[in-house]
Amino acid sequence: MTAAPGTDSSSLLGLASVAPAVPSEVATRSALASTPGLLAATPGLLAATPGLLAATLSSTPPSALSTEAVPPAIIAAMRRAIELSQNGPAWGINPQVGCVLLSPDGETLAEGWHRGAGTPHAEVDALTNLAAMTLPPATDASASTCTDAAPAASTTPTPAAARGAIAVVTLEPCNHVGRTGPCSQALIAAGIAEVYFAVSDPGASSGGGADTLAAAGVRVHSGVLADEVEQSIHSWLTATRTGRPFVTVKWASSLDGRAAAADGTSQWVTGSDARADVHARRSRSDAILVGTGTLAIDDPSLTARTPEGTLLPHQPVAVVIGERGIHPGAAVLDHPEPALEFRTHDLPAVLDDLFARGFRSAFVEGGPTLASALLAAGLVDELVVYVAPLLLGGPRTALTDLGITSMVDARQLDFVSVDLLGPDLRLVARPRRRATDVTTTTSRAVTDDHTDASSRAATGRGLGLGEAAAATSPLTLVTPKETPDVHRNH
Ligand SMILES: NC(=O)c1ccc[n+]([C@@H]2O[C@H](COP(=O)([O-])OP(=O)(O)OC[C@H]3O[C@@H](n4cnc5c(N)ncnc54)[C@H](OP(=O)(O)O)[C@@H]3O)[C@@H](O)[C@H]2O)c1
Numbered sequence: 001m002t003a004a005p006g007t008d009s010s011s012l013l014g015l016a017s018v019a020p021a022v023p024s025e026v027a028t029r030s031a032l033a034s035t036p037g038l039l040a041a042t043p044g045l046l047a048a049t050p051g052l053l054a055a056t057l058s059s060t061p062p063s064a065l066s067t068e069a070v071p072p073a074i075i076a077a078m079r080r081a082i083e084l085s086q087n088g089p090a091w092g093i094n095p096q097v098g099c100v101l102l103s104p105d106g107e108t109l110a111e112g113w114h115r116g117a118g119t120p121h122a123e124v125d126a127l128t129n130l131a132a133m134t135l136p137p138a139t140d141a142s143a144s145t146c147t148d149a150a151p152a153a154s155t156t157p158t159p160a161a162a163r164g165a166i167a168v169v170t171l172e173p174c175n176h177v178g179r180t181g182p183c184s185q186a187l188i189a190a191g192i193a194e195v196y197f198a199v200s201d202p203g204a205s206s207g208g209g210a211d212t213l214a215a216a217g218v219r220v221h222s223g224v225l226a227d228e229v230e231q232s233i234h235s236w237l238t239a240t241r242t243g244r245p246f247v248t249v250k251w252a253s254s255l256d257g258r259a260a261a262a263d264g265t266s267q268w269v270t271g272s273d274a275r276a277d278v279h280a281r282r283s284r285s286d287a288i289l290v291g292t293g294t295l296a297i298d299d300p301s302l303t304a305r306t307p308e309g310t311l312l313p314h315q316p317v318a319v320v321i322g323e324r325g326i327h328p329g330a331a332v333l334d335h336p337e338p339a340l341e342f343r344t345h346d347l348p349a350v351l352d353d354l355f356a357r358g359f360r361s362a363f364v365e366g367g368p369t370l371a372s373a374l375l376a377a378g379l380v381d382e383l384v385v386y387v388a389p390l391l392l393g394g395p396r397t398a399l400t401d402l403g404i405t406s407m408v409d410a411r412q413l414d415f416v417s418v419d420l421l422g423p424d425l426r427l428v429a430r431p432r433r434r435a436t437d438v439t440t441t442t443s444r445a446v447t448d449d450h451t452d453a454s455s456r457a458a459t460g461r462g463l464g465l466g467e468a469a470a471a472t473s474p475l476t477l478v479t480p481k482e483t484p485d486v487h488r489n490h
Pocket residue numbers: 250251252253258259260264265266267269290291292293294295297298321322323324325344345346347365366367368369370371373
Protein backbone atom coordinates (compact mmCIF):
# COMPACT_ATOMS: atom_id res chain seq x y z
CA MET A 1 0.00 0.00 0.00
CA THR A 2 1.42 3.32 -0.94
CA ALA A 3 0.47 6.92 -0.56
CA ALA A 4 -1.10 8.45 -3.60
CA PRO A 5 1.47 10.50 -5.48
CA GLY A 6 1.56 14.06 -4.39
CA THR A 7 -0.47 13.65 -1.22
CA ASP A 8 0.55 16.02 1.51
CA SER A 9 -0.79 15.35 4.93
CA SER A 10 2.09 16.77 6.90
CA SER A 11 -0.30 18.64 9.17
CA LEU A 12 -1.69 15.41 10.57
CA LEU A 13 -0.37 12.75 12.85
CA GLY A 14 1.44 11.08 9.96
CA LEU A 15 0.29 8.81 7.21
CA ALA A 16 -0.87 5.32 8.00
CA SER A 17 -1.48 2.70 5.39
CA VAL A 18 -5.11 1.76 5.45
CA ALA A 19 -7.62 -0.05 3.37
CA PRO A 20 -11.35 0.55 3.52
CA ALA A 21 -13.32 -1.71 5.79
CA VAL A 22 -15.21 -3.25 2.89
CA PRO A 23 -13.01 -4.20 -0.02
CA SER A 24 -15.19 -3.76 -3.07
CA GLU A 25 -17.95 -1.55 -4.37
CA VAL A 26 -20.33 -4.46 -4.70
CA ALA A 27 -19.64 -5.59 -1.17
CA THR A 28 -20.06 -2.07 0.11
CA ARG A 29 -23.35 -1.76 -1.70
CA SER A 30 -24.77 -4.99 -0.38
CA ALA A 31 -23.47 -4.34 3.11
CA LEU A 32 -25.06 -0.93 3.18
CA ALA A 33 -28.26 -2.22 1.69
CA SER A 34 -28.59 -5.16 4.00
CA THR A 35 -27.48 -3.38 7.15
CA PRO A 36 -28.53 0.24 6.89
CA GLY A 37 -27.97 0.77 10.60
CA LEU A 38 -24.39 -0.40 10.39
CA LEU A 39 -23.07 2.70 8.72
CA ALA A 40 -24.98 4.94 11.06
CA ALA A 41 -23.83 3.12 14.14
CA THR A 42 -20.18 2.66 13.27
CA PRO A 43 -18.74 6.12 12.58
CA GLY A 44 -19.15 7.49 16.06
CA LEU A 45 -17.38 4.48 17.49
CA LEU A 46 -14.60 4.78 14.95
CA ALA A 47 -14.22 8.48 15.51
CA ALA A 48 -13.87 7.85 19.21
CA THR A 49 -11.28 5.15 18.74
CA PRO A 50 -8.96 6.07 15.87
CA GLY A 51 -6.38 3.53 17.02
CA LEU A 52 -9.00 0.81 16.80
CA LEU A 53 -9.92 2.04 13.36
CA ALA A 54 -6.33 1.89 12.13
CA ALA A 55 -5.88 -1.58 13.56
CA THR A 56 -9.14 -2.79 12.09
CA LEU A 57 -8.44 -1.40 8.67
CA SER A 58 -4.84 -2.58 8.62
CA SER A 59 -6.01 -6.11 9.27
CA THR A 60 -8.45 -5.98 6.37
CA PRO A 61 -7.11 -7.71 3.27
CA PRO A 62 -5.96 -5.03 0.85
CA SER A 63 -8.15 -4.42 -2.17
CA ALA A 64 -6.69 -3.71 -5.56
CA LEU A 65 -9.52 -1.27 -6.20
CA SER A 66 -9.36 0.95 -3.19
CA THR A 67 -6.13 0.52 -1.25
CA GLU A 68 -4.81 3.91 -0.35
CA ALA A 69 -2.95 5.83 2.27
CA VAL A 70 -5.12 8.21 4.25
CA PRO A 71 -4.53 9.39 7.82
CA PRO A 72 -6.78 7.37 10.17
CA ALA A 73 -8.14 10.59 11.67
CA ILE A 74 -9.31 11.63 8.21
CA ILE A 75 -10.98 8.28 7.57
CA ALA A 76 -12.75 8.51 10.93
CA ALA A 77 -13.83 12.09 10.25
CA MET A 78 -15.16 11.13 6.81
CA ARG A 79 -17.17 8.29 8.29
CA ARG A 80 -18.60 10.76 10.78
CA ALA A 81 -19.33 13.22 7.97
CA ILE A 82 -21.23 10.49 6.10
CA GLU A 83 -23.23 9.80 9.25
CA LEU A 84 -23.96 13.53 9.68
CA SER A 85 -25.04 13.81 6.06
CA GLN A 86 -27.85 11.32 6.73
CA ASN A 87 -29.50 13.90 9.01
CA GLY A 88 -30.43 15.93 5.94
CA PRO A 89 -33.41 15.14 3.71
CA ALA A 90 -32.95 12.39 1.11
CA TRP A 91 -35.25 14.21 -1.34
CA GLY A 92 -35.01 17.59 -2.98
CA ILE A 93 -32.73 19.46 -5.32
CA ASN A 94 -29.69 19.24 -3.05
CA PRO A 95 -27.72 16.20 -1.86
CA GLN A 96 -27.15 15.04 1.69
CA VAL A 97 -23.76 16.45 2.74
CA GLY A 98 -21.85 16.26 6.02
CA CYS A 99 -18.74 18.10 7.21
CA VAL A 100 -16.31 17.73 10.10
CA LEU A 101 -13.75 20.41 10.98
CA LEU A 102 -10.52 19.11 12.51
CA SER A 103 -7.67 20.92 14.19
CA PRO A 104 -4.22 20.39 12.59
CA ASP A 105 -3.56 17.56 15.06
CA GLY A 106 -6.79 15.78 14.20
CA GLU A 107 -9.07 16.90 17.04
CA THR A 108 -12.72 17.47 16.09
CA LEU A 109 -13.55 21.17 16.27
CA ALA A 110 -17.09 21.25 14.89
CA GLU A 111 -19.57 19.36 12.73
CA GLY A 112 -22.27 20.34 10.28
CA TRP A 113 -24.67 19.05 7.70
CA HIS A 114 -27.00 20.35 5.04
CA ARG A 115 -30.69 20.51 5.95
CA GLY A 116 -32.04 20.96 2.43
CA ALA A 117 -32.59 23.66 -0.15
CA GLY A 118 -32.64 27.14 1.31
CA THR A 119 -30.46 26.28 4.30
CA PRO A 120 -26.70 26.64 4.83
CA HIS A 121 -24.46 24.08 3.22
CA ALA A 122 -22.61 21.58 5.43
CA GLU A 123 -19.29 23.46 5.46
CA VAL A 124 -20.94 26.73 6.45
CA ASP A 125 -23.05 24.95 9.05
CA ALA A 126 -19.86 23.54 10.60
CA LEU A 127 -18.15 26.95 10.53
CA THR A 128 -21.23 28.49 12.11
CA ASN A 129 -21.25 25.85 14.83
CA LEU A 130 -17.56 26.47 15.46
CA ALA A 131 -18.24 30.19 15.74
CA ALA A 132 -21.11 29.57 18.14
CA MET A 133 -18.71 27.67 20.40
CA THR A 134 -15.84 30.13 20.19
CA LEU A 135 -17.13 33.58 19.35
CA PRO A 136 -19.36 36.09 21.14
CA PRO A 137 -22.79 36.59 19.49
CA ALA A 138 -21.66 39.45 17.23
CA THR A 139 -19.47 37.59 14.75
CA ASP A 140 -16.92 38.60 12.20
CA ALA A 141 -18.87 39.05 8.99
CA SER A 142 -16.07 38.94 6.48
CA ALA A 143 -16.80 35.59 4.87
CA SER A 144 -19.40 34.49 2.38
CA THR A 145 -22.74 32.94 3.13
CA CYS A 146 -23.30 29.67 1.34
CA THR A 147 -26.97 28.80 1.32
CA ASP A 148 -29.63 28.19 -1.27
CA ALA A 149 -31.77 30.95 0.17
CA ALA A 150 -31.72 34.41 -1.28
CA PRO A 151 -28.81 36.47 0.13
CA ALA A 152 -29.52 37.15 3.76
CA ALA A 153 -28.23 39.76 6.15
CA SER A 154 -26.20 37.23 8.12
CA THR A 155 -22.89 35.95 6.77
CA THR A 156 -20.63 33.05 7.58
CA PRO A 157 -18.54 33.67 10.68
CA THR A 158 -14.78 33.23 10.58
CA PRO A 159 -13.85 31.85 14.00
CA ALA A 160 -10.15 32.06 14.81
CA ALA A 161 -10.07 28.32 15.45
CA ALA A 162 -10.78 27.73 11.77
CA ARG A 163 -7.44 29.23 10.76
CA GLY A 164 -5.16 26.38 9.72
CA ALA A 165 -7.91 23.79 10.33
CA ILE A 166 -8.86 20.82 8.14
CA ALA A 167 -12.30 20.43 6.58
CA VAL A 168 -13.47 16.87 5.86
CA VAL A 169 -16.58 16.96 3.70
CA THR A 170 -18.49 14.28 1.81
CA LEU A 171 -18.97 16.32 -1.38
CA GLU A 172 -16.60 18.72 -3.11
CA PRO A 173 -17.24 22.21 -1.69
CA CYS A 174 -19.48 24.07 -4.08
CA ASN A 175 -18.33 26.77 -6.44
CA HIS A 176 -21.67 28.46 -7.08
CA VAL A 177 -21.43 32.09 -8.03
CA GLY A 178 -24.66 34.00 -8.25
CA ARG A 179 -27.26 34.71 -5.63
CA THR A 180 -25.21 32.72 -3.10
CA GLY A 181 -21.59 32.77 -2.07
CA PRO A 182 -19.68 29.55 -2.74
CA CYS A 183 -18.60 27.19 0.03
CA SER A 184 -15.10 27.16 -1.42
CA GLN A 185 -14.86 30.92 -0.75
CA ALA A 186 -16.29 30.52 2.74
CA LEU A 187 -13.60 27.96 3.58
CA ILE A 188 -10.87 30.17 2.11
CA ALA A 189 -12.10 33.22 3.99
CA ALA A 190 -12.23 31.23 7.22
CA GLY A 191 -8.57 30.27 6.79
CA ILE A 192 -9.06 26.52 6.31
CA ALA A 193 -5.66 25.08 5.34
CA GLU A 194 -6.61 21.63 4.07
CA VAL A 195 -9.74 20.02 2.61
CA TYR A 196 -10.52 16.34 2.15
CA PHE A 197 -13.62 15.40 0.21
CA ALA A 198 -15.06 12.13 -1.07
CA VAL A 199 -16.67 12.76 -4.44
CA SER A 200 -16.57 15.61 -6.92
CA ASP A 201 -19.65 17.73 -7.49
CA PRO A 202 -20.73 16.93 -11.07
CA GLY A 203 -22.92 20.03 -11.27
CA ALA A 204 -22.03 22.31 -14.17
CA SER A 205 -22.14 25.44 -12.04
CA SER A 206 -21.63 24.04 -8.56
CA GLY A 207 -18.59 21.87 -9.38
CA GLY A 208 -15.03 23.13 -9.44
CA GLY A 209 -14.71 24.24 -5.82
CA ALA A 210 -11.62 22.05 -5.44
CA ASP A 211 -9.77 24.05 -8.06
CA THR A 212 -10.81 27.32 -6.46
CA LEU A 213 -9.54 26.10 -3.09
CA ALA A 214 -6.27 24.81 -4.56
CA ALA A 215 -5.71 28.07 -6.43
CA ALA A 216 -6.03 29.88 -3.09
CA GLY A 217 -3.30 27.71 -1.58
CA VAL A 218 -5.54 25.25 0.29
CA ARG A 219 -4.28 21.63 0.18
CA VAL A 220 -7.17 19.68 -1.34
CA HIS A 221 -7.56 15.89 -1.54
CA SER A 222 -10.39 14.01 -3.22
CA GLY A 223 -11.53 10.40 -3.14
CA VAL A 224 -11.62 9.64 0.60
CA LEU A 225 -14.23 6.86 1.11
CA ALA A 226 -15.55 7.78 -2.31
CA ASP A 227 -17.35 4.45 -2.78
CA GLU A 228 -19.37 4.90 0.41
CA VAL A 229 -20.39 8.44 -0.45
CA GLU A 230 -21.14 7.46 -4.06
CA GLN A 231 -23.61 4.93 -2.70
CA SER A 232 -25.14 7.19 -0.05
CA ILE A 233 -25.97 9.95 -2.56
CA HIS A 234 -26.14 7.70 -5.62
CA SER A 235 -29.51 8.96 -6.81
CA TRP A 236 -28.55 12.64 -6.55
CA LEU A 237 -25.23 12.08 -8.30
CA THR A 238 -26.94 10.10 -11.05
CA ALA A 239 -29.61 12.77 -11.52
CA THR A 240 -27.04 15.54 -11.65
CA ARG A 241 -24.93 13.63 -14.17
CA THR A 242 -27.84 12.64 -16.42
CA GLY A 243 -29.86 15.83 -16.16
CA ARG A 244 -33.08 13.98 -15.32
CA PRO A 245 -34.50 12.62 -12.06
CA PHE A 246 -33.15 9.29 -10.77
CA VAL A 247 -35.90 6.88 -11.85
CA THR A 248 -36.84 3.94 -9.64
CA VAL A 249 -39.45 1.56 -11.03
CA LYS A 250 -41.26 -0.44 -8.40
CA TRP A 251 -43.69 -3.28 -8.81
CA ALA A 252 -45.13 -6.06 -6.70
CA SER A 253 -45.66 -9.39 -8.36
CA SER A 254 -46.58 -12.97 -7.70
CA LEU A 255 -43.84 -15.59 -7.81
CA ASP A 256 -44.82 -16.22 -11.42
CA GLY A 257 -44.32 -12.56 -12.34
CA ARG A 258 -47.92 -11.33 -12.46
CA ALA A 259 -48.63 -7.77 -11.32
CA ALA A 260 -52.40 -8.26 -11.14
CA ALA A 261 -55.05 -10.95 -11.27
CA ALA A 262 -56.94 -11.57 -14.49
CA ASP A 263 -59.69 -9.12 -13.43
CA GLY A 264 -57.11 -6.33 -12.92
CA THR A 265 -57.12 -6.32 -9.13
CA SER A 266 -53.67 -5.99 -7.56
CA GLN A 267 -54.40 -4.94 -3.97
CA TRP A 268 -52.70 -6.45 -2.13
CA VAL A 269 -50.17 -8.66 -3.83
CA THR A 270 -47.70 -8.26 -0.96
CA GLY A 271 -47.92 -8.08 2.82
CA SER A 272 -47.77 -5.22 5.29
CA ASP A 273 -43.97 -5.14 5.67
CA ALA A 274 -43.47 -4.73 1.95
CA ARG A 275 -46.14 -2.03 1.82
CA ALA A 276 -44.51 -0.15 4.69
CA ASP A 277 -41.23 -0.29 2.79
CA VAL A 278 -42.93 1.16 -0.28
CA HIS A 279 -44.34 4.05 1.74
CA ALA A 280 -40.94 4.79 3.28
CA ARG A 281 -39.44 4.88 -0.22
CA ARG A 282 -42.25 7.14 -1.43
CA SER A 283 -41.48 9.59 1.36
CA ARG A 284 -37.82 9.75 0.30
CA SER A 285 -38.80 10.63 -3.28
CA ASP A 286 -39.60 13.94 -4.93
CA ALA A 287 -42.29 12.51 -7.19
CA ILE A 288 -44.40 9.39 -7.54
CA LEU A 289 -45.40 8.48 -11.09
CA VAL A 290 -48.29 6.42 -12.42
CA GLY A 291 -49.95 5.97 -15.78
CA THR A 292 -53.61 6.71 -16.34
CA GLY A 293 -54.29 2.95 -16.45
CA THR A 294 -53.37 2.50 -12.80
CA LEU A 295 -55.28 5.65 -11.93
CA ALA A 296 -58.41 4.32 -13.64
CA ILE A 297 -58.29 0.83 -12.14
CA ASP A 298 -56.76 1.33 -8.66
CA ASP A 299 -57.61 5.00 -7.95
CA PRO A 300 -54.56 5.27 -5.65
CA SER A 301 -54.08 8.21 -3.28
CA LEU A 302 -50.29 8.16 -3.88
CA THR A 303 -49.53 9.52 -0.43
CA ALA A 304 -46.73 8.26 1.83
CA ARG A 305 -48.25 6.87 5.01
CA THR A 306 -47.39 4.99 8.18
CA PRO A 307 -48.90 1.50 8.60
CA GLU A 308 -51.57 3.22 10.76
CA GLY A 309 -52.49 5.51 7.87
CA THR A 310 -50.94 8.75 9.15
CA LEU A 311 -49.29 10.92 6.52
CA LEU A 312 -45.48 10.86 6.68
CA PRO A 313 -43.80 14.29 7.05
CA HIS A 314 -42.58 14.44 3.46
CA GLN A 315 -45.01 13.77 0.63
CA PRO A 316 -43.89 13.12 -2.95
CA VAL A 317 -45.75 15.02 -5.65
CA ALA A 318 -48.17 12.74 -7.51
CA VAL A 319 -47.53 12.68 -11.27
CA VAL A 320 -50.06 11.13 -13.67
CA ILE A 321 -48.95 10.38 -17.24
CA GLY A 322 -51.29 9.59 -20.11
CA GLU A 323 -53.65 11.20 -22.58
CA ARG A 324 -56.72 10.41 -20.48
CA GLY A 325 -55.43 12.65 -17.69
CA ILE A 326 -56.84 12.71 -14.17
CA HIS A 327 -60.52 11.87 -14.00
CA PRO A 328 -62.86 13.96 -11.79
CA GLY A 329 -63.12 12.63 -8.28
CA ALA A 330 -59.81 10.76 -8.44
CA ALA A 331 -58.32 10.13 -4.99
CA VAL A 332 -55.07 11.72 -6.11
CA LEU A 333 -56.87 15.08 -6.21
CA ASP A 334 -57.04 14.90 -2.41
CA HIS A 335 -53.25 14.51 -2.16
CA PRO A 336 -51.72 17.18 0.13
CA GLU A 337 -49.48 18.30 -2.75
CA PRO A 338 -51.16 19.42 -5.99
CA ALA A 339 -50.90 16.59 -8.53
CA LEU A 340 -49.15 17.08 -11.87
CA GLU A 341 -50.80 15.80 -15.04
CA PHE A 342 -48.91 15.12 -18.27
CA ARG A 343 -51.29 14.27 -21.13
CA THR A 344 -48.54 12.74 -23.25
CA HIS A 345 -46.54 9.56 -23.85
CA ASP A 346 -43.31 11.55 -24.26
CA LEU A 347 -41.49 10.24 -21.19
CA PRO A 348 -38.15 12.06 -21.72
CA ALA A 349 -40.09 15.33 -21.93
CA VAL A 350 -41.90 14.52 -18.69
CA LEU A 351 -38.62 13.78 -16.92
CA ASP A 352 -37.06 16.95 -18.32
CA ASP A 353 -39.97 18.94 -16.95
CA LEU A 354 -39.68 17.29 -13.54
CA PHE A 355 -35.93 17.96 -13.42
CA ALA A 356 -36.55 21.62 -14.27
CA ARG A 357 -38.94 21.78 -11.34
CA GLY A 358 -36.10 20.66 -9.05
CA PHE A 359 -37.15 17.00 -8.76
CA ARG A 360 -34.14 14.71 -8.49
CA SER A 361 -35.90 11.38 -7.74
CA ALA A 362 -38.96 9.78 -9.31
CA PHE A 363 -40.57 6.67 -7.83
CA VAL A 364 -42.63 4.92 -10.49
CA GLU A 365 -45.65 2.93 -9.32
CA GLY A 366 -47.45 2.67 -12.60
CA GLY A 367 -48.61 -0.53 -14.14
CA PRO A 368 -46.85 -2.71 -16.72
CA THR A 369 -47.39 -0.25 -19.58
CA LEU A 370 -45.61 2.73 -18.01
CA ALA A 371 -42.88 0.57 -16.43
CA SER A 372 -42.18 -1.15 -19.76
CA ALA A 373 -42.16 2.13 -21.71
CA LEU A 374 -39.61 3.63 -19.31
CA LEU A 375 -37.44 0.52 -19.45
CA ALA A 376 -37.63 0.28 -23.21
CA ALA A 377 -36.54 3.92 -23.44
CA GLY A 378 -33.54 3.28 -21.16
CA LEU A 379 -34.82 5.73 -18.57
CA VAL A 380 -34.68 3.51 -15.49
CA ASP A 381 -31.88 3.66 -12.92
CA GLU A 382 -33.17 1.16 -10.39
CA LEU A 383 -35.78 -1.56 -10.00
CA VAL A 384 -37.40 -2.34 -6.65
CA VAL A 385 -39.39 -5.54 -7.06
CA TYR A 386 -41.43 -7.18 -4.32
CA VAL A 387 -42.14 -10.85 -4.99
CA ALA A 388 -44.97 -12.47 -3.04
CA PRO A 389 -45.16 -16.22 -2.39
CA LEU A 390 -48.31 -16.69 -4.41
CA LEU A 391 -49.23 -17.68 -7.94
CA LEU A 392 -51.69 -15.86 -10.17
CA GLY A 393 -51.09 -17.13 -13.67
CA GLY A 394 -52.94 -15.37 -16.44
CA PRO A 395 -52.00 -12.59 -18.82
CA ARG A 396 -51.16 -9.67 -16.51
CA THR A 397 -47.39 -9.89 -16.42
CA ALA A 398 -45.36 -7.29 -14.55
CA LEU A 399 -43.81 -6.08 -17.80
CA THR A 400 -45.04 -6.08 -21.36
CA ASP A 401 -42.88 -5.58 -24.43
CA LEU A 402 -39.39 -4.17 -24.00
CA GLY A 403 -38.51 -4.50 -27.67
CA ILE A 404 -36.28 -7.48 -26.93
CA THR A 405 -36.50 -10.35 -29.37
CA SER A 406 -33.34 -12.31 -28.63
CA MET A 407 -31.24 -13.19 -25.60
CA VAL A 408 -28.34 -11.15 -26.90
CA ASP A 409 -30.46 -8.05 -26.34
CA ALA A 410 -31.53 -8.97 -22.80
CA ARG A 411 -31.26 -6.10 -20.36
CA GLN A 412 -28.53 -7.13 -17.96
CA LEU A 413 -28.92 -6.07 -14.34
CA ASP A 414 -26.92 -6.32 -11.13
CA PHE A 415 -28.64 -7.12 -7.87
CA VAL A 416 -27.90 -4.49 -5.25
CA SER A 417 -29.73 -6.26 -2.44
CA VAL A 418 -32.05 -9.17 -1.74
CA ASP A 419 -34.11 -9.12 1.46
CA LEU A 420 -37.05 -10.89 3.05
CA LEU A 421 -39.76 -8.50 4.25
CA GLY A 422 -42.20 -10.62 6.20
CA PRO A 423 -43.30 -13.30 3.73
CA ASP A 424 -42.18 -11.35 0.65
CA LEU A 425 -38.90 -10.91 -1.18
CA ARG A 426 -37.55 -7.46 -1.99
CA LEU A 427 -35.12 -7.37 -4.89
CA VAL A 428 -33.25 -4.19 -5.75
CA ALA A 429 -31.41 -4.19 -9.06
CA ARG A 430 -29.72 -1.66 -11.26
CA PRO A 431 -28.95 -1.78 -14.97
CA ARG A 432 -25.52 -3.14 -15.73
CA ARG A 433 -23.56 -0.62 -17.75
CA ARG A 434 -22.67 -1.93 -21.18
CA ALA A 435 -19.36 -1.38 -22.89
CA THR A 436 -21.12 0.56 -25.61
CA ASP A 437 -22.98 2.91 -23.27
CA VAL A 438 -22.25 6.55 -23.74
CA THR A 439 -21.03 8.08 -20.51
CA THR A 440 -23.38 10.40 -18.74
CA THR A 441 -20.74 11.50 -16.30
CA THR A 442 -19.86 15.15 -16.42
CA SER A 443 -16.15 15.01 -17.06
CA ARG A 444 -14.18 17.93 -15.75
CA ALA A 445 -11.15 18.15 -17.92
CA VAL A 446 -8.69 19.73 -15.52
CA THR A 447 -9.36 18.15 -12.14
CA ASP A 448 -7.94 14.65 -11.77
CA ASP A 449 -11.18 13.38 -10.35
CA HIS A 450 -11.68 9.95 -8.82
CA THR A 451 -15.41 10.01 -9.38
CA ASP A 452 -15.11 10.46 -13.11
CA ALA A 453 -12.25 7.97 -13.35
CA SER A 454 -14.12 5.29 -11.44
CA SER A 455 -17.26 5.90 -13.48
CA ARG A 456 -15.31 5.34 -16.66
CA ALA A 457 -13.75 2.25 -15.13
CA ALA A 458 -17.19 0.90 -14.22
CA THR A 459 -18.42 1.25 -17.77
CA GLY A 460 -15.28 -0.32 -19.18
CA ARG A 461 -15.18 2.30 -21.91
CA GLY A 462 -11.92 3.37 -23.50
CA LEU A 463 -9.87 2.98 -20.37
CA GLY A 464 -6.26 3.60 -21.17
CA LEU A 465 -3.62 2.47 -18.72
CA GLY A 466 -3.30 5.93 -17.26
CA GLU A 467 -6.99 6.16 -16.50
CA ALA A 468 -7.03 2.67 -15.02
CA ALA A 469 -4.22 3.66 -12.71
CA ALA A 470 -6.17 6.68 -11.58
CA ALA A 471 -9.18 4.51 -10.87
CA THR A 472 -7.18 2.23 -8.57
CA SER A 473 -5.61 5.10 -6.65
CA PRO A 474 -8.59 7.05 -5.41
CA LEU A 475 -6.95 9.60 -3.16
CA THR A 476 -5.98 12.53 -5.31
CA LEU A 477 -4.25 15.74 -4.43
CA VAL A 478 -5.86 18.59 -6.31
CA THR A 479 -3.10 20.88 -7.42
CA PRO A 480 -3.55 24.58 -8.16
CA LYS A 481 -4.17 25.42 -11.77
CA GLU A 482 -2.82 28.47 -13.50
CA THR A 483 -6.26 29.19 -14.89
CA PRO A 484 -8.65 27.40 -12.56
CA ASP A 485 -11.78 28.46 -14.40
CA VAL A 486 -10.70 27.23 -17.82
CA HIS A 487 -12.95 24.14 -17.70
CA ARG A 488 -15.96 25.86 -16.24
CA ASN A 489 -17.77 26.03 -19.58
CA HIS A 490 -19.21 22.52 -19.69
N1 LIG B 1 -48.56 -4.95 -8.88
C1 LIG B 1 -48.19 -3.70 -8.99
O1 LIG B 1 -47.14 -3.31 -8.49
C2 LIG B 1 -49.04 -2.76 -9.77
C3 LIG B 1 -48.75 -1.39 -9.75
C4 LIG B 1 -49.54 -0.53 -10.50
C5 LIG B 1 -50.58 -1.04 -11.23
N2 LIG B 1 -50.82 -2.37 -11.21
C6 LIG B 1 -51.93 -2.93 -12.00
O2 LIG B 1 -51.65 -2.64 -13.36
C7 LIG B 1 -52.88 -2.53 -14.05
C8 LIG B 1 -52.84 -1.26 -14.87
O3 LIG B 1 -51.85 -1.42 -15.85
P1 LIG B 1 -51.52 -0.33 -16.93
O4 LIG B 1 -50.36 -0.82 -17.68
O5 LIG B 1 -52.75 0.02 -17.68
O6 LIG B 1 -51.16 0.92 -16.02
P2 LIG B 1 -50.20 2.16 -16.25
O7 LIG B 1 -48.92 1.72 -16.86
O8 LIG B 1 -50.11 2.86 -14.97
O9 LIG B 1 -50.98 3.06 -17.28
C9 LIG B 1 -50.99 2.80 -18.65
C10 LIG B 1 -51.43 4.02 -19.41
O10 LIG B 1 -50.47 5.05 -19.25
C11 LIG B 1 -50.57 5.91 -20.40
N3 LIG B 1 -49.19 6.12 -20.86
C12 LIG B 1 -48.37 7.08 -20.37
N4 LIG B 1 -47.21 7.05 -20.99
C13 LIG B 1 -47.24 6.06 -21.87
C14 LIG B 1 -46.30 5.55 -22.79
N5 LIG B 1 -45.06 6.09 -22.93
N6 LIG B 1 -46.64 4.50 -23.55
C15 LIG B 1 -47.86 3.95 -23.43
N7 LIG B 1 -48.80 4.40 -22.57
C16 LIG B 1 -48.50 5.44 -21.78
C17 LIG B 1 -51.50 5.25 -21.37
O11 LIG B 1 -52.76 5.83 -21.15
P3 LIG B 1 -53.49 6.92 -22.10
O12 LIG B 1 -54.37 6.16 -23.03
O13 LIG B 1 -54.28 7.74 -21.13
O14 LIG B 1 -52.47 7.71 -22.80
C18 LIG B 1 -51.55 3.82 -20.89
O15 LIG B 1 -52.72 3.16 -21.22
C19 LIG B 1 -53.97 -2.55 -13.01
O16 LIG B 1 -54.52 -3.84 -12.98
C20 LIG B 1 -53.25 -2.28 -11.74
O17 LIG B 1 -53.90 -2.85 -10.63
C21 LIG B 1 -50.09 -3.23 -10.52
